[in-house]
Amino acid sequence: MRNGRDMTMVPLPATIIGRKELSADTTLYRLTLESSEKDRFDFNPGQFVQLSVPSGGEVPLSLAGPPLLHYSFELCVRRVGHVTDMLHHLLPPNRVGVRGPFGNGFPLSEWTGRNILLIAGGLGIAPLRSLLYALLMRRGEFGEITLMYGAREPSAILFKEELAELSGRRDMHLFLTVDFATEQSPGGLACNTGLLPTLLRGVNFSTTGTVAAVCGPPALYRCLLEELQGFGITAEHIYLSLERRMKCGVGLCCHCAVGDLFCCSDGPVFRYSQLKGISGAI
Amino acid sequence: MKKPIIAIAGLTACSGCQLTLLNCEEELPEIAQRFIIDYFPLGLTERLITGPIDVAIVEGAVSTPSDLEILMKLRNSCRCLVALGTCALWGGIAAMKNQESRKDLAGTVYGSAADELKTFNPQPLHRFVKIDFAITGCPPEKGELLATLAALLRGTFPVFPRYPVCSECRSRENLCLLIERNEMCLGPLIQAGCNARCPAVGIRCEGCRGPVTEANVAAEMELFLKKGFPRDEIVSRMQRFYPEWNYEQRS
Amino acid sequence: MTRNLLKHDSIADFLEILATFGELHGPVLTDVGVSAFRPLGPGIDLLLDYSRTLVPPKKYLLPPRDTVLFFATDEGYRQPAAAVPETILVGLHPCDLQGIAYLDKVFMRDRIDPLYRARRTALTLIGLSCEPDEYCFCGDLSATETHGCDLFMRRSPCEFHLRSNTPKGKAILDRLTPILAEGEPLPADSRTCDMAAAIQQASVRGETFEKSALWDEFAGRCLSCGACSLCCPTCYCFDIREYGALDGETTMRLREWDNCLFKDHGEVAGGFNFRKSRQERFHYRYQHKYLGFGPTRGIVSCVGCGRCRVVCPVGIDLLELFKESEDEKRP
Numbered sequence: 001m002r003n004g005r006d007m008t009m010v011p012l013p014a015t016i017i018g019r020k021e022l023s024a025d026t027t028l029y030r031l032t033l034e035s036s037e038k039d040r041f042d043f044n045p046g047q048f049v050q051l052s053v054p055s056g057g058e059v060p061l062s063l064a065g066p067p068l069l070h071y072s073f074e075l076c077v078r079r080v081g082h083v084t085d086m087l088h089h090l091l092p093p094n095r096v097g098v099r100g101p102f103g104n105g106f107p108l109s110e111w112t113g114r115n116i117l118l119i120a121g122g123l124g125i126a127p128l129r130s131l132l133y134a135l136l137m138r139r140g141e142f143g144e145i146t147l148m149y150g151a152r153e154p155s156a157i158l159f160k161e162e163l164a165e166l167s168g169r170r171d172m173h174l175f176l177t178v179d180f181a182t183e184q185s186p187g188g189l190a191c192n193t194g195l196l197p198t199l200l201r202g203v204n205f206s207t208t209g210t211v212a213a214v215c216g217p218p219a220l221y222r223c224l225l226e227e228l229q230g231f232g233i234t235a236e237h238i239y240l241s242l243e244r245r246m247k248c249g250v251g252l253c254c255h256c257a258v259g260d261l262f263c264c265s266d267g268p269v270f271r272y273s274q275l276k277g278i279s280g281a282i
Numbered sequence: 283m284k285k286p287i288i289a290i291a292g293l294t295a296c297s298g299c300q301l302t303l304l305n306c307e308e309e310l311p312e313i314a315q316r317f318i319i320d321y322f323p324l325g326l327t328e329r330l331i332t333g334p335i336d337v338a339i340v341e342g343a344v345s346t347p348s349d350l351e352i353l354m355k356l357r358n359s360c361r362c363l364v365a366l367g368t369c370a371l372w373g374g375i376a377a378m379k380n381q382e383s384r385k386d387l388a389g390t391v392y393g394s395a396a397d398e399l400k401t402f403n404p405q406p407l408h409r410f411v412k413i414d415f416a417i418t419g420c421p422p423e424k425g426e427l428l429a430t431l432a433a434l435l436r437g438t439f440p441v442f443p444r445y446p447v448c449s450e451c452r453s454r455e456n457l458c459l460l461i462e463r464n465e466m467c468l469g470p471l472i473q474a475g476c477n478a479r480c481p482a483v484g485i486r487c488e489g490c491r492g493p494v495t496e497a498n499v500a501a502e503m504e505l506f507l508k509k510g511f512p513r514d515e516i517v518s519r520m521q522r523f524y525p526e527w528n529y530e531q532r533s
Numbered sequence: 534m535t536r537n538l539l540k541h542d543s544i545a546d547f548l549e550i551l552a553t554f555g556e557l558h559g560p561v562l563t564d565v566g567v568s569a570f571r572p573l574g575p576g577i578d579l580l581l582d583y584s585r586t587l588v589p590p591k592k593y594l595l596p597p598r599d600t601v602l603f604f605a606t607d608e609g610y611r612q613p614a615a616a617v618p619e620t621i622l623v624g625l626h627p628c629d630l631q632g633i634a635y636l637d638k639v640f641m642r643d644r645i646d647p648l649y650r651a652r653r654t655a656l657t658l659i660g661l662s663c664e665p666d667e668y669c670f671c672g673d674l675s676a677t678e679t680h681g682c683d684l685f686m687r688r689s690p691c692e693f694h695l696r697s698n699t700p701k702g703k704a705i706l707d708r709l710t711p712i713l714a715e716g717e718p719l720p721a722d723s724r725t726c727d728m729a730a731a732i733q734q735a736s737v738r739g740e741t742f743e744k745s746a747l748w749d750e751f752a753g754r755c756l757s758c759g760a761c762s763l764c765c766p767t768c769y770c771f772d773i774r775e776y777g778a779l780d781g782e783t784t785m786r787l788r789e790w791d792n793c794l795f796k797d798h799g800e801v802a803g804g805f806n807f808r809k810s811r812q813e814r815f816h817y818r819y820q821h822k823y824l825g826f827g828p829t830r831g832i833v834s835c836v837g838c839g840r841c842r843v844v845c846p847v848g849i850d851l852l853e854l855f856k857e858s859e860d861e862k863r864p
Contacts, residue, residue, distance in 0.1 A: 008644075009612070009646075009647065010602065010610050010611065010612055011602075011609070011610045012609070013609040013610075052604075052610065052775075054604045054606075054610075054775075054777070054784045055432070055433065055436050055438070055604070055775060055776065055777030055784040056436070056438055056775060057441070057773065057774060057775035057786070058773065058775070059802065080802040080803040081802030081803065082438050082439060082441065083802075084802065085438065086436070086437065086438050089437060095609075097604075097609065097610050218805070243801060243805075244799070244801070244807055245798070245799055245800060245801050245807070247771070247772065247773045248771075248773070250644050251643065251644060251826075251827045251828065252639065252640070252644055252646065252769075252771075253770060253771050253772070253773070253791070254769070254770040254771075254791075254793070254821065254826060255770065255791075255798060255799065257817065257820070257821070257826040257827070259820070260820065260824055260825060260826055260827070260830045261826070261827065262826055262827040265827055266827055279743075279816070280807065280808070280813060280816075309779055312779050312780070313779065316779065316781060428779060429776050429777075431779060432776065432777045432778055432779045432781075433776075433777060435777070435779070435781045436777055436781065440776055441774050443772070443774070443789070444795070444796065444797055445757075445759055445792065445795050446756070446757065446758055446759070448756070448758035448759060448760055448846075449758065449759040449760075449763060449790075449792070452587070452588065452758075452759065452760050452763040452764060452844070453588070453597035453598075453763055453790065455563065455567050455569045455587050455588050456565065456567065457565040457566055457567050458760075458844070458846070460846050461844070461846055462566075469758065470756035470757070470758040470846060471756075484565065494757075495796050495797075496757060496796045497757075498754075498755060498756045498757060501753065501754050501755070501756055501847060502756060504754075505756075505846060505847055532753060533752075533810070533811055
């Protein structure tokens with residue numbers, strides 16, 4: 001029971017109140033729960049919901065927006081399967097179903113006083129955007145905040161306008177990189193060319209008392225984790241948000257286990273130290 | 283909701299798949315009400331492909347120039363192409379003897395008239411055009427056809443399970459013909475969805491729905507050989523509905 | 534001395550009385566020759582001497598295919614009304630009782646699944662002692678007669694010794710009194726099984742048999758037919774699919790038995806598969822059965838019923854892993 005209603009088993013109706021295309025295949029949705037008592041929808045950054053498109057089914061999606069919009073929340077959706085395809089045809093004020101929020105999310109309260117390094121690859125920006133806004137809302141509690149974000153190509157960079165705004169902030173650092181560049185500064189953003197590990201080696205950021213939160217495709221984890229540890233960030237302080245097939249969201253359907261941990265209910269955010277030694281985890 | 287415009291066509295086949303649709307007697311009024319049926323030679327007097335079509339549903343394999351012409355015409359005028367039934371998806375019964383000479387086969391059936399026939403090895407649709415979705419089965423299951431139509435109304439395709447016939451067969455608590463009767467049951471290799479129709483009445487799975495994802499063909503072959511079936515008998519059984527098994531495939 | 538003896542020739546009366554408590558189901562031999570739990574009634578013989586049913590009694594709690602949600606445009610998603618008839622399941626072997634006890638943990642302890650709970654609450658379990666055959670490896674489970682069953686029947690040559698474990702069982706026993714004879718309670722049954730002990734030890738030390746050559750061998754033979762987990766009393770992985778109706782308005786969401794050896798089990802949208810190979814899927818199955826996931830971590834869910842060994846068309850037997858390791862230990 002969260003947010004006043006039991007949303008674990010039966011999807012509650014939600015209305016699409018905003019829709020913004022971020023790239024050719026990715027769209028940001030803002031939704032609100034429609035119920036008479038005006039449900040609050042609070043969550044921790046890193047948590048996810050199960051979104052239902054009637055007759056299509058359900059998909060797990062990271063919550064991508066600031067955690068305290070109270071009556072609305074944001075989801076960043078890439079069109080990859082049949083449900084997200086159906087979703088992409090929906091417009092405000094179409095209705096969908098929502099269960100959740102599920103999973104643990106990032107443990108912000110344990111990070112007080114630390115420097116924080118966020119590393120997002122591709123769509124991995126979704127949960128880290130949520131995390132970044134949560135950190136900035138409580139800016140005074142943390143040390144240096146750095147976001148490194150890598151995308152395949154300039155047109156695949158999501159949230160360009162927001163990134164432009166963030167790049168002007170003095171209380172955080174932003175570094176962007178693309179694998180392949182066709183233009184010098186996509187959308188007026190200063191951007192490097194190369195993979196994220198290269199970016200990591202090439203820029204300055206605090207490495208003492210630092211926690212890293214990483215989200216991206218499996219290939220990113222494989223090449224990044226050694227690098228991070230090379231900078232002295234221990235496996236205890238590296239947090240990864242994992243993707244798995246999650247059908248129920250509550251640790252019942254058994255598709256998402258990583259070792260003896262359920263991605264949906266023990267995760268999806270894990271310390272790297274929890275995953276070391278689990279074959280197939282990374 | 284905008285009514286989808288559909289076309290239903292048959293190529294080299296027995297029309298059984300199209301009959302599956304006509305046999306949905308209870309649902310036909312609803313189907314007629316929710317779809318615009320633009321082309322359906324089996325069920326309509328009007329026989330012209332007139333314009334842009336949302337979904338073309340095609341039964342049968344391609345084995346003649348005129349099959350190919352109809353297929354191309356439909357592909358060029360439709361948004362989505364659905365292969366209906368095993369022949370359209372895998373080649374099916376008509377393709378059973380594809381490894382033999384087409385000329386000899388035609389000669390055996392038609393004698394000297396065979397020379398006039400314009401025919402080539404029956405092939406599944408995907409050899410010629412892109413298919414967007416397939417409903418397998420010989421004939422397809424009513425339920426899967428209706429679920430597909432229902433999904434089309436919403437602009438999508440349904441998700442059908444990708445496990446073998448054995449799964450449904452075990453759930454139904456049938457006697458395992460492979461283990462208990464040592465029969466040449468193809469259940470482990472064949473796409474489910476039929477609710478183990480044949481094994482439920484004591485008939486081994488003949489494989490009419492075609493291969494399941496990741497069929498372990500080599501292991502099934504070893505099992506049959508171990509049970510004493512001659513290899514050519516196994517191959518001939520397996521080719522009945524799908525001529526292109528890779529007998530070395532394990533995953 | 535209590536009235537707890539049911540003579541073998543009183544079985545018909547016994548069943549008649551049981552039927553007054555609800556719909557009576559038990560193991561029978563179907564017309565195709567399969568042992569299966571089915572409704573009992575006139576002319577249907579209850580199997581009192583059987584090795585195992587093909588499909589375990591989990592089907593009463595988690596049907597192979599189950600509608601879990603309805604959707605209608607005007608009312609959103611809703612759960613089906615759970616009108617479950619009171620059902621008496623008679624003749625459950627201790628392994629199957631153990632299986633249900635495990636499922637109870639999964640679906641009613643850490644998470645409550647309303648459909649499961651409704652069905653479980655309506656179920657009365659009557660256990661029956663058994664004799665192991667060459668496929669069983671249940672060890673001392675069979676001695677622990679209870680495992681949450683309401684009433685347990687222990688067989689001896691001329692009669693069954695009945696013992697109630699719950700108020701439900703007590704109520705049934707009270708009603709049975711007129712047809713029971715007086716007898717002494719039997720001393721606890723004891724049975725040992727080396728394999729069950731070896732499994733337990735391997736689980737405790739977190740054994741994964743990572744280096745065994747058997748994984749490749751299993752993966753090469755496995756037909757991915759699904760029988761091992763469909764017929765397992767504790768396999769409960771489920772897939773969820775949703776189908777719209779032709780009316781364009783309503784929708785049904787299904788929950789269906791899934792199998793960790795199927796290719797899609799670890800596959801996400803876009804086609805990335807977290808368990809691409811059968812080897813990885815076998816490891817996953819092993820992990821779930823013998824080491825546990827999440828809240829069931831550390832619990833061996835294998836109850837030793839032997840079904841997976843009986844139903845595998847290619848004779849794959851996970852026990853070989855344990856046997857191999859036992860053999861290695863010997864000089």
